[in-house]
Amino acid sequence: MDERQPARRPGGRSARVRAEVHQAVTELINERGYGNFTVGDVAARAAVADSSIYRRWGNLATLLTDVALTRLDARSPMPDTGSLAGDLRTYAAQVAREITGPDGLALLRLAVALSHNGRQGVKAGEDLLAERTRQLQSMLDRSRARGEHAPDAFDVLDHVLAPMYVRVLLGIGPLTPEYVDGLVDRLLSPRPEQRDGER
Amino acid sequence: MDERQPARRPGGRSARVRAEVHQAVTELINERGYGNFTVGDVAARAAVADSSIYRRWGNLATLLTDVALTRLDARSPMPDTGSLAGDLRTYAAQVAREITGPDGLALLRLAVALSHNGRQGVKAGEDLLAERTRQLQSMLDRSRARGEHAPDAFDVLDHVLAPMYVRVLLGIGPLTPEYVDGLVDRLLSPRPEQRDGER
The missing domain is CATH 1.10.357.10 (Tetracycline Repressor, domain 2)
Structure with a gap:
């Protein structure tokens, strides 16, 4: 539950989140098609907070x-x-x-x-x-x-x-x-x- | 509110319903994109019963x-x-x-x-x-x-x-x-x- 990231591995957690979010998007596109899921759906699938996605990608x-x-x-x-x-x-x-x-x-x-x-x-x-x-x-x-x-x-x-x-x-x-x-x-x-x- | 059709104009109401349903589909595709509306949405837009659409087109x-x-x-x-x-x-x-x-x-x-x-x-x-x-x-x-x-x-x-x-x-x-x-x-x-x- 600690949201601070370890200073000695910049990008480690960040790269992992990016990979998980990308994977979640690919799965949702395959399952539902584009237009049929939201940022919230992606966040839930990737097990990250909505706010993480908005902060990084904007939309x-x-x-x-x-x-x-x-x-x-x-x-x-x-x-x-x-x-x-x-x-x-x-x-x-x-x-x-x-x-x-x-x-x-x-x-x-x-x-x-x-x-x-x-x-x-x-x-x-x-x-x-x-x-x-x-x-x-x-x-x-x-x-x-x-x-x-x-x-x-x-x-x-x-x-x-x-x-x-x-x-x-x-x-x-x-x-x-x-x-x-x-x-x-x-x-x-x-x-x-x-x-x-x-x- | 009379659902019976006049016997002397076979196809008159039928052709009108078809045109209205087609128009409703075209509008819904333009507004929402395919995959984002149901038979029920089409029926509501065309002001016909769901059952009329299922009877005529099946799906x-x-x-x-x-x-x-x-x-x-x-x-x-x-x-x-x-x-x-x-x-x-x-x-x-x-x-x-x-x-x-x-x-x-x-x-x-x-x-x-x-x-x-x-x-x-x-x-x-x-x-x-x-x-x-x-x-x-x-x-x-x-x-x-x-x-x-x-x-x-x-x-x-x-x-x-x-x-x-x-x-x-x-x-x-x-x-x-x-x-x-x-x-x-x-x-x-x-x-x-x-x-x-x-x-």
Whole structure:
């Protein structure tokens, strides 16, 4: 019942609380879906005080974004294979694994929810998207630095990520390696009307 | 307060109830989001008895699917312009208008929800998808009958519909006519590795 934290381990209890709160959020999203639980529910599940969550995250939307960003960061290190095709294939396979994994659908639906959940939610959704785009952009920038003709990040979103997201969201078939590689190959294949300087 | 229906107008009251129930569902989806209202809420909003809804639709998932299918049917008559490029551009522009309209996001999120909302929801989501695919397939079949090389319905889903869905769901920018036409043109442009017989 002692709320003071031991001075010699700054972050020890703090990191443990963060992990427990993140775990509680992931469970609640899976069980109830976003929008169907409160900060109080998270606090009860994680066995911490409501006030601890408000003090640290401010509101539910910020907490949900922190969870989503942490999962995306932890699960999607950007590959660096030496070629754009290799990087994109590895990246697409990672995303496919992530969104078809046990918490993947919950993460996707969370991203959708965050982008429309009032002003705080929109900001949170934008942060999530900006982080994802930043990761992707660094990979494409490396490719351009090698002299490759790289698509822009929105082309990757539209023609590699979006098809996978929609198939998972709508529950259409498995994302086979052939399907995922095919999306990348299609994006990278030159098109007749593509002119120099066109992006 | 007379619950008996006039015998000379079969379907009159029935059609009115259906329209009122559909309107109530659309309002509740916009206000609260799917999953956050019950058959009882719909009945109260539409000023009908719960039992009328259960008798007619059986459960909430079936009612939601009926609403979504009706909207998709009513809003997406398949174009028949005489060319595949014309049909697809017109179709894509229709879908863009529909999903960026006042109820569009609600319809999209409903489709996502229906595909994962238990067994009844999965069935309902599949019905929705099957209807959409059937509409699209008839357009592509006409194109093949004219001797054009048409993509298959899943290519249209992956590279025309999915990018628009994801941009609307994530709240990214407007769907400009240039952007929408660009998706169609990109899908229809031949690719070097495309061989005869490949679909």
